[in-house]
Amino acid sequence: MPVTSMSTSWSRPVPRHIVCLTFDFDTQSGFIARGMTTPTPLSRGEFGLIGARRILALLKSRGIRATWFIPGFTIESHPRACDAVVTDGHEVAHHSWAHVPPAQQSRADEEADLVRANEAIARLTGRKARGYRSPSWDLSEHTVDLLLAHGFLYDSSLMGGDYWPYQARRGDRVELGKPFGFGDETALIEMPISWSLDDHPHFEFVRTAAMVLPGLQSARTVMENWFDEFRYMQRTVEWGVLTYTMHPYVIGRGYRMLALEDFVTKLAAAGAVFMTMEDAAAEAQAKMFAT
Ligand SMILES: [Zn+2]
Numbered sequence: 001m002p003v004t005s006m007s008t009s010w011s012r013p014v015p016r017h018i019v020c021l022t023f024d025f026d027t028q029s030g031f032i033a034r035g036m037t038t039p040t041p042l043s044r045g046e047f048g049l050i051g052a053r054r055i056l057a058l059l060k061s062r063g064i065r066a067t068w069f070i071p072g073f074t075i076e077s078h079p080r081a082c083d084a085v086v087t088d089g090h091e092v093a094h095h096s097w098a099h100v101p102p103a104q105q106s107r108a109d110e111e112a113d114l115v116r117a118n119e120a121i122a123r124l125t126g127r128k129a130r131g132y133r134s135p136s137w138d139l140s141e142h143t144v145d146l147l148l149a150h151g152f153l154y155d156s157s158l159m160g161g162d163y164w165p166y167q168a169r170r171g172d173r174v175e176l177g178k179p180f181g182f183g184d185e186t187a188l189i190e191m192p193i194s195w196s197l198d199d200h201p202h203f204e205f206v207r208t209a210a211m212v213l214p215g216l217q218s219a220r221t222v223m224e225n226w227f228d229e230f231r232y233m234q235r236t237v238e239w240g241v242l243t244y245t246m247h248p249y250v251i252g253r254g255y256r257m258l259a260l261e262d263f264v265t266k267l268a269a270a271g272a273v274f275m276t277m278e279d280a281a282a283e284a285q286a287k288m289f290a291t
Pocket of ligand 1: 025030136
């Protein structure tokens with residue numbers, strides 16, 4: 001329930017509960033990065049092109065601007081699909097070029113990938129990305145420094161919070177058998193995420209030689225949980241940002257789209273303020289550094 005007050009308007013700030021709908025437009029890139037290059041896994045990623053059209057239609061019908069994290073691979077492989085994202089006024093943010101997690105790259109390779117994908121984004125949108133999300137959510141020890149050096153406002157790959165964005169740190173000290181040492185806070189705004197608020201682990205059946213991820217949960221049950229997360233944010237903070245992460249090839253299935261439509265309707269009715277992650281990060285930055 002929204003926070004209400006019997007007192008006059010000066011006594012409390014107006015509650016504001018922001019929701020960022022974010023879409024990682026991976027298409028085939030994640031499968032290729034994992035070496036899954038036979039026709040069926042590739043086609044699974046290709047389905048994201050159909051899913052993206054459905055999502056764009058839903059967002060347009062509700063007047064919602066979202067953030068699309070698009071790998072350079074998708075921009076260069078599927079230019080028309082990416083043009084449609086830009087035409088509809090959504091934010092395009094950075095999601096690597098080839099969907100290789102930074103934690104698996106050398107510093108030089110990570111920076112080269114960062115630059116290459118940012119150039120693809122600049123060609124697509126007319127400007128470089130303001131936000132970054134790492135493939136498979138695994139930053140390297142260099143990522144924060146590289147993002148700052150390349151002019152990023154925010155990252156969305158860490159899990160150290162839920163409703164409050166925070167300052168990403170550099171140089172945390174970690175050694176087995178010793179206490180944790182916090183590094184220095186930086187100017188990079190962290191927009192926290194969670195696997196629990198990501199469609200992929202709930203829905204996708206993944207079978208490899210090493211593991212089986214069952215997925216295939218009820219879309220409506222998952223979105224009930226997602227809505228409860230919003231309700232808890234409303235109950236516990238006056239101002240907050242909640243980020244949901246989805247993938248067009250996952251959420252774009254018909255029955256999941258129906259659940260997503262109803263979920264967005266419920267969020268709107270409950271007072272959610274939808275905005276791009278860039279706008280939400282800017283609002284968070286203003287609050288963090290207000291004197
Ligand atoms: Zn991804």
